[in-house]
Amino acid sequence: xxxxxxxxDALGAAASKWFEQLDDRGVFITDDRLxxxxxxxxxxxxxxxxxxxxxxxxxxxxFPDLVERGLAASYHDALAGEVRVLSQRFHKYLLPITRSFHxxxxxxxxxxxRIEPLTDDETVVGTITLIExxxxxVISERELRTQIAASxxxxxxxxxxxxxxxxxxxxxxxxxxxxxxxxxxxxRILQTQPSVRSRAHALEVIERNAxxxxxxxxxxxxxxxxxxxxLRLKVDTLSLVDVAQAAVDVVAPGATAKxxxxxxxxxxxxxxxxxxxxxxxxxxxxxxxxxxxxxDSGGRIRIEVTADGANVRLSIRDNGQxxxxxxxxxxxxxxxxxxxxxSRRHGGLGLGLSLVRQIVELHGGRVAVESEGMGKGSTFxxxxxxxxxxxxxxxxxxxxxxxxxxxxxxxxxxxxxxxRELLVAMLENFGATxxxxxxxxxxxxxxxxxxxxxxxxxxxMGMADTDGFALIRSIRAxxxxxxxxxxxxxxxxxxxxxxxxxxxxxxxxxxxxxxxDANALAAAIARxxxx
Amino acid sequence: xQLTALQQDALVELLNIGFGxxxxxxxxxxxxxxxxxxxxxxxxxxxxxGEALERVVQGHVASVHQIFTGRVSGDALLILDEAGAAMLKxxxxxxxxxxxxxxASAREVITEIGNILLNACLGTFGNLLKVQVSFSxxxxxxxxxxxxxxSLKIAHEEIRYALVVHxxxxxxxxxxxxxxxxxxxxxxxxxxxxxxxxxEQSQS
Numbered sequence: 001x002x003x004x005x006x007x008x009d010a011l012g013a014a015a016s017k018w019f020e021q022l023d024d025r026g027v028f029i030t031d032d033r034l035x036x037x038x039x040x041x042x043x044x045x046x047x048x049x050x051x052x053x054x055x056x057x058x059x060x061x062x063f064p065d066l067v068e069r070g071l072a073a074s075y076h077d078a079l080a081g082e083v084r085v086l087s088q089r090f091h092k093y094l095l096p097i098t099r100s101f102h103x104x105x106x107x108x109x110x111x112x113x114r115i116e117p118l119t120d121d122e123t124v125v126g127t128i129t130l131i132e133x134x135x136x137x138v139i140s141e142r143e144l145r146t147q148i149a150a151s152x153x154x155x156x157x158x159x160x161x162x163x164x165x166x167x168x169x170x171x172x173x174x175x176x177x178x179x180x181x182x183x184x185x186x187x188r189i190l191q192t193q194p195s196v197r198s199r200a201h202a203l204e205v206i207e208r209n210a211x212x213x214x215x216x217x218x219x220x221x222x223x224x225x226x227x228x229x230x231l232r233l234k235v236d237t238l239s240l241v242d243v244a245q246a247a248v249d250v251v252a253p254g255a256t257a258k259x260x261x262x263x264x265x266x267x268x269x270x271x272x273x274x275x276x277x278x279x280x281x282x283x284x285x286x287x288x289x290x291x292x293x294x295x296d297s298g299g300r301i302r303i304e305v306t307a308d309g310a311n312v313r314l315s316i317r318d319n320g321q322x323x324x325x326x327x328x329x330x331x332x333x334x335x336x337x338x339x340x341x342x343s344r345r346h347g348g349l350g351l352g353l354s355l356v357r358q359i360v361e362l363h364g365g366r367v368a369v370e371s372e373g374m375g376k377g378s379t380f381x382x383x384x385x386x387x388x389x390x391x392x393x394x395x396x397x398x399x400x401x402x403x404x405x406x407x408x409x410x411x412x413x414x415x416x417x418x419x420r421e422l423l424v425a426m427l428e429n430f431g432a433t434x435x436x437x438x439x440x441x442x443x444x445x446x447x448x449x450x451x452x453x454x455x456x457x458x459x460x461m462g463m464a465d466t467d468g469f470a471l472i473r474s475i476r477a478x479x480x481x482x483x484x485x486x487x488x489x490x491x492x493x494x495x496x497x498x499x500x501x502x503x504x505x506x507x508x509x510x511x512x513x514x515x516x517d518a519n520a521l522a523a524a525i526a527r528x529x530x531x
Numbered sequence: 532x533q534l535t536a537l538q539q540d541a542l543v544e545l546l547n548i549g550f551g552x553x554x555x556x557x558x559x560x561x562x563x564x565x566x567x568x569x570x571x572x573x574x575x576x577x578x579x580x581g582e583a584l585e586r587v588v589q590g591h592v593a594s595v596h597q598i599f600t601g602r603v604s605g606d607a608l609l610i611l612d613e614a615g616a617a618m619l620k621x622x623x624x625x626x627x628x629x630x631x632x633x634x635a636s637a638r639e640v641i642t643e644i645g646n647i648l649l650n651a652c653l654g655t656f657g658n659l660l661k662v663q664v665s666f667s668x669x670x671x672x673x674x675x676x677x678x679x680x681x682s683l684k685i686a687h688e689e690i691r692y693a694l695v696v697h698x699x700x701x702x703x704x705x706x707x708x709x710x711x712x713x714x715x716x717x718x719x720x721x722x723x724x725x726x727x728x729x730x731e732q733s734q735s
Contacts, residue, residue, distance in 0.1 A: 070559060077650070083597070083666045085646045087639035089624050090560050112639055114668065137635055144629060
């Protein structure tokens with residue numbers, strides 16, 4: 001009995017032409033015994049199998065792999081009148097066709113296919129199979145998926161950064177409030193129970209806390225300067241040993257109080273380095289206080305400075321609580337603390353070590369940390385490039401000479417009562433004759449009247465109505481030569497180098513940042529009146 | 532028109548036999564054990580199907596639509612909400628799903644699954660009625676659930692009914708529910724129900 005599909009060979013001329021011209025996908029037709037009857041040119045080109053070799057041969061004999069992959073069932077479904085769609089994802093391909101795709105590691109053409117019954121007068125006479133090459137689509141979907149994964153990773157990193165900032169802000173408010181608590185608490189006690197016995201202690205606590213808050217603010221400002229690229233180094237040729245010794249001297253009292261021993265081992269032949277002595281001292285001081293913070297009573301800290309070819313190395317080792325291995329990569333990250341829980345045993349902002357790295361890197365050096373884990377202590381290492389054949393400038397200890405301002409007339413202008421009174425008290429302590437005024441207008445009126453002539457003017461910058469910049473410009477334009485040239489010092493909470501320059505340009509001789517150090521202010525006044 | 536409890540039970544039983552075969556071929560295809568079950572079949576006037584479906588699926592849905600012709604004729608749809616479609620695709624192919632609108636491979640997979648299920652369901656009816664049913668090529672669309680059913684109503688003037696089949700997929704401890712809607716003319720439905728009753732009697 002001839003197959004019902006025999007008459008498939010006699011496709012109409014128009015249909016035959018369409019079939020031959022379909023060049024963007026594969027089409028083949030079988031009869032109802034699944035013998036190939038048509039094989040379009042696209043398939044011939046892609047598979048290298050010519051139509052004349054295919055026609056008349058059983059499909060499953062030509063492609064036994066269709067049976068192995070369970071696809072024979074789909075052909076039998078089609079012969080039963082059902083349409084079968086075969087997705088690329090499930091089947092990869094219908095017919096194995098080699099296709100190398102540039103750089104994508106693909107050797108097989110990705111295909112989607114459709115198998116339909118071929119009907120003649122409601123009778124199924126064969127099957128028709130359409131094959132689409134979707135290789136490019138599969139590659140672009142794969143790329144899209146990779147991109148989405150990458151952008152999700154980027155979002156995760158950004159969220160983590162934002163979480164760290166939130167955590168930092170919470171820590172910051174806690175750290176700022178803690179010393180304030182002590183200051184306000186003890187101040188109230190002094191006000192209500194001015195007993196002599198607790199007075200010295202109260203003042204000591206207040207000062208310690210105020211200093212700790214000042215350091216906090218300075219760390220923040222330093223970090224802000226580093227982030228905005230405004231940290232400038234005052235570079236000199238110096239000995240890291242001297243700097244280390246100075247830092248040890250600062251930390252020593254705290255270590256003694258906590259019963260932690262500090263050993264120093266400084267080599268004799270250490271070459272000088274090029275750097276900012278204050279900043280490097282800050283680095284070593286930060287590392288030492290960090291070690292001290294995490295070392296329990298009875299522990300020890302060892303600081304070494306050695307020469308190593310082109311570098312000078314400093315190491316600070318403690319036998320304290322150590323660092324969890326998983327936290328080591330983040331030790332120098334900004335805002336990171338190993339223990340961010342509310343019940344942290346140790347205070348601090350998590351800025352110190354980040355500043356250490358930033359400053360060391362600004363010096364062209366490197367910083368590293370090692371720890372064998374919790375309870376096993378840690379070692380911080382700093383290495384800085386050594387300078388060859390340089391003259392060493394010794395670091396002189398700062399000698400504070402006793403200053404006196406006896407007979408010096410000082411005019412203070414500050415619109416904040418507390419700040420004004422503090423300045424008055426400070427300067428009267430040094431023997432100065434002080435007049436204090438609460439606004440620039442009143443100060444100008446007094447100077448114009450000629451009723452009292454100060455030797456020095458000390459003025460706040462940020463005042464309501466007329467500020468310190470306008471005040472000095474008005475003074476410098478007055479008629480009286482003595483008043484017009486009165487030496488002036490700007491006192492301001494704006495502590496940036498730019499603010500200093502602005503004050504000097506406006507007409508001040510000096511600029512002292514708040515909080516004001518009484519000795520520094522007195523010394524500055526003394527210099528101005530003797531100059 | 533309403534189904535009696537007996538007719539409902541018989542339909543559920545019949546469809547579960549057909550879906551057992553569909554589950555077997557999905558399991559083979561994916562290499563995972565896929566379980567398919569039909570817990571419920573309801574009959575509704577086409578006008579009311581939208582309301583009933585909107586109670587269980589919301590927003591945009593993926594639907595695979597096939598028209599069938601022969602002695603019984605009508606429309607068959609598999610409807611999955613977008614989350615269900617994405618989850619099904621992900622579970623079956625081990626690949627994170629992209630939004631269906633930009634993932635042609637995922638659309639193909641959903642189309643193939645719909646094709647298998649709709650053919651299993653209609654093949655069951657065809658066998659029962661001892662008629663051959665012919666199918667159109669499955670077509671996938673992603674649109675609001677209301678819009679899909681609206682287009683079904685517009686295409687025909689005659690009163691038509693819909694069998695709404697709840698289909699539960701279970702694979703890798705996850706459950707995804709899809710809904711099959713088989714829209715039939717009154718005459719086709721009549722023939723089907725009679726055949727179901729005959730089958731039911733031949734069983735007892």
